[in-house]
Amino acid sequence: MVINLFDTLFGFLNWPEKKLRIKILILEGSEDRAVLSPSELDVALGYAKVSLKKNFNVKLLPAKKGQLVELLKVIPPRDVLYTKGGYDALKEEFKVAGNFFASHLSGSFYPVTVFVVIDIVGASGCSLGPLTDYITLDPDGARAVSTLVHELAHAGGLWHVKESANLLYRFKSRGNEVNWWQKNLFRGSRHVTYW
Numbered sequence: 657m658v659i660n661l662f663d664t665l666f667g668f669l670n671w672p673e674k675k676l677r678i679k680i681l682i683l684e685g686s687e688d689r690a691v692l693s694p695s696e697l698d699v700a701l702g703y704a705k706v707s708l709k710k711n712f713n714v715k716l717l718p719a720k721k722g723q724l725v726e727l728l729k730v731i732p733p734r735d736v737l738y739t740k741g742g743y744d745a746l747k748e749e750f751k752v753a754g755n756f757f758a759s760h761l762s763g764s765f766y767p768v769t770v771f772v773v774i775d776i777v778g779a780s781g782c783s784l785g786p787l788t789d790y791i792t793l794d795p796d797g798a799r800a801v802s803t804l805v806h807e808l809a810h811a812g813g814l815w816h817v818k819e820s821a822n823l824l825y826r827f828k829s830r831g832n833e834v835n836w837w838q839k840n841l842f843r844g845s846r847h848v849t850y851w
């Protein structure tokens with residue numbers, strides 16, 4: 657807590673290295689078929705690793721044991737497979753989808769669980785920010801270069817900015833830059849730890 661406060665004030669110094677643990681769970685749609693093949697995440701994962709290290713001096717690691725990317729062998733409710741973005745997601749959080757996500761979170765040290773669903777209405781990725789321990793991506797978002805790390809940044813407490821070169825620019829044409837206060841906030845997030 658005290659250490660995270662320190663990073664909230666001085667995180668722009670980027671020192672020493674911190675860690676962000678994630679687990680990506682790909683949901684099954686109809687006919688026992690995963691909505692995405694794990695290798696389709698390779699580009700986004702590679703980009704996220706480089707971006708988190710360069711921008712925040714944060715190392716991306718798998719949560720708990722096992723693979724970073726796994727198929728979730730549970731038939732999810734329809735509201736989970738077709739989830740909603742933005743404010744609708746916040747309302748959804750208190751209903752079926754929110755319960756499902758909460759019951760399939762990975763680990764106990766504040767990792768971020770990434771659920772890959774069939775579709776997110778009006779978006780290709782969604783995070784409710786620091787309120788929750790998960791983000792969602794649909795296949796478009798999962799295959800995109802920067803959507804994964806952009807949503808992870810939301811989970812780490814960052815919000816949209818207007819500069820198109822910034823990682824927190826709303827659209828996929830975004831760049832990979834962050835500024836000093838974004839470094840401070842992200843490194844101070846409870847998801848970003850020293851152990």
Ligand SMILES: [Zn+2]
Pocket residue numbers: 806810816825826
């Ligand atoms: Zn966003």
